[in-house]
Amino acid sequence: MGLTNAICYSGFRSGQHPDRGDGAINPSYEEILEDLKILSYNSNFKLIRVYDSGENSEMVLKVIKENNIDIKVMLGIWLSAELSNHKNCEWLDSIPDEVLRNNKALNLQEINNGIRLANEYPEIIVAVNVGNEALVDWTDHLVNVDTIISYVKLVKKSINQQVTVAENYKWWANHGSALAKELDFIAVHVYPIWENKDIDEGMSYTIENLLEVRNALPKSRIVISEAGWASLASEFGDRASEEKQLQYINEMASFTKEMNITTFIFEAFDEEWKGDPGNLMGAEKHWGLFTVDRKPKKVMGELYSHLNEKR
Template structure:
């Protein structure tokens, strides 16, 4: 299959006081604000689940006639305990059984939304980082294959799976056989790489998978650089807006030249993620702050203190 290239970004719109854990979601108006900002530079959005947030996003895109194409995902819960997870992933059989039912319901919801929004959802993912060694939501390859086959029997959109680059070359071959394309994640900063060799490392990650499956398209569904860190997993000196901007520039120069569809991680900072520490790196991957102000990486494109001013005045959409 042919993968169309374009500017792509991961979008999750949770603001201060909002969290999927607590069931507090962005409103229609807030998501519309976000999409007005993102519509100035991006064509493709990646959503992580089929919950209320995703439903509102799809509704806003359709109702407001935004020109976005969406990769819709499934938020897989653990179907297996995983002793290799550093922060713990030991679950009771009852929990795992409940999770399997919840995953089936998520797949059904994916099928429903993809069928309802056929002009918006251009592809679907059967999960996110559910097979890598350290995951806290491990799902067996056989189970993933079964989910993919069910989805492909029900919708026309191509199906992928979003995962760290490592498992693709040693355990996911049976899954690749039923996928339409492969989606990899690459994070040099999480692997203690500096900007000096970050892009080269990203290229190595990509080619390790692409060369393993010469007949299968490979896209990047997560790549980016955090702008703050408390030292947990990423050294404090290896996180800044300057490093983010430089890596972003290098990444896009390469992927645009090679026509590799690449979803930058991510649109906006998300305070709900990770530990309570304010400099927790999980909270600071956005190209915009949580209050929707452009970081250094976006200042040349959004040369105003409030990108919503431009968005609302110049880019209002109509059906």
Template sequence: AGLLLVVALGNAAGCRASNAAAVVEHPGDRPARVQRREFRPELNGRWIGNGISYGPHRDGQDPTKGIHPSAAEFREDLALLAPRWRMLRVYASGDPIETFLRVIDEDQLDIKVMLGAWINTETRETPAGDVEAIPEAVAANRAEVEAAIRLANAYPNIVIAVSVGNETQVSWSSHKVRPEVLIRYIRQVRNSVSVPVTTADDFTYWLLPESRAVADEIDFLVTHVYAMWWGRTREQALSFTKEKFAAVRAAHPQHLVVLGEAGWATRRRTEGAEEAKLMAGVASESEQEKFVCDYLAWTTANRIPNFYFEAFDENWKGDDHPDGVEKHWGLFRADRTPKPALRCVPLWE
């Protein structure tokens, strides 16, 4: 969901978006491609498609305040992740992610990474009803895109793809950008790297006809499906995930579709919050374990490339309430102790 994944920058003000707006062409924007680049989740000939989303910030750290993990903490996390996952997803390309990639490189770990470029809202509405640019947001987005390009080219043996923007188009996004802005950044990245390039968004966006303009610009498509946010119980969750994933595939038959996020939270508020109104499923470690076992059996049997959401609980997210659901999607707790669901994830052999 939209507020779950802010890993690099704080949200800027909302903007007025128009899916009908024309794409502004710039010299060299349009990628001269004959065919899409293939996203291949493989390592030494083996399928590594059961990936995981990784938000690295621990208790006391906060990316919105510039407080990031150290190289030693990245090494600790990778020691926990590498035995089970060989494909990780990160959401940004700022300083901590460069440290993260450097650690993987220095330690010669057999891990592939889908790099992110976090894109924030670039415009706001004035009291008079006009739309104006947010200069600091524009500058931050440009710096983020340039960093993603630099890192993808600096670590070609690690970076397997670049995802430009995360949930920037779906109607409820807290960091929505106009489609022509997103397309311009996608083109910039794709013209500057050799790996496949994509953007990630909720399944509801990819089912809209207007999503085709963005889909035309990317090499493969990344969708998010959260049965829990859609009021499903754990017993209904896998069938809901399968249904929506199949619908996105049917809407974009020319694309490989990657399930970029799906998961089950272990704690949530049951009153006085949006999650209490929208969620019906029980949030618990035992329910998460059942969902993860079912989910991985399906993705493995059908070779569905995916990034389970997520590796670690992240207490910096959301408000100050300790039960806020955004904090509790991890397969490890914030203190790095494992939850029971980890038993469902096989060791890499």
């Protein structure tokens, strides 16, 4: 995809959320436009990643096109569970076979939506990602790797854009060889803070992770599809802070620029809907470079001082 400033984007604000079984409350056209104007300001971010091919992602593409915003997109195709992974996830109940069969039908519908969008927006969508962390042993939306390979082949023959799958670095290093052969590049997630690393080890551990993948899959081109540092988290204690987020993002930017690796920072805006609704300090809610009310954190302070006046 080429070297560029890239970021993961999900625009759900306070009171909004994707479909969790009772329907979604999506951002409005105007809210998405505001977000994209923030991200594209002064060409700070020219490439975003969205995670599915549903109504909200289609609206993002529509806003970009109708407003001639200088942003390209890596489109997601979200895969729901086709296997019940309750034995590996203590918090997950066994998923009934009927639900799994229905999920497979939904996945095929999602794939068709992704193919349609890729063909409708060829000037905006530069790559399509089939499945996000659907292969790791701790996922609640497990899909068999051979099934994902078949989905990748279907998508590749139906569109002109590059096709990938996004997974944790350890899965790629240990299990990724067959899938990697089918892809234009591999999309890798690295999160040192989740592996009990503090900021003094954050970047060195990230490099170790990437080298592990490179050594296992030397012929595959690597794109970092998620990397970030939480600014607040009850799970991480003082390892999470805006100062440490600033340091990690800056170190990551320097390294990936030197190594010419396209990197999607996770993520643009904090998302209150994620994680435990009873824990406002939960890590899942605080990865954004901007707060949920669209104010820049320290990592973005200099670039967006005009947004910080009322903070």
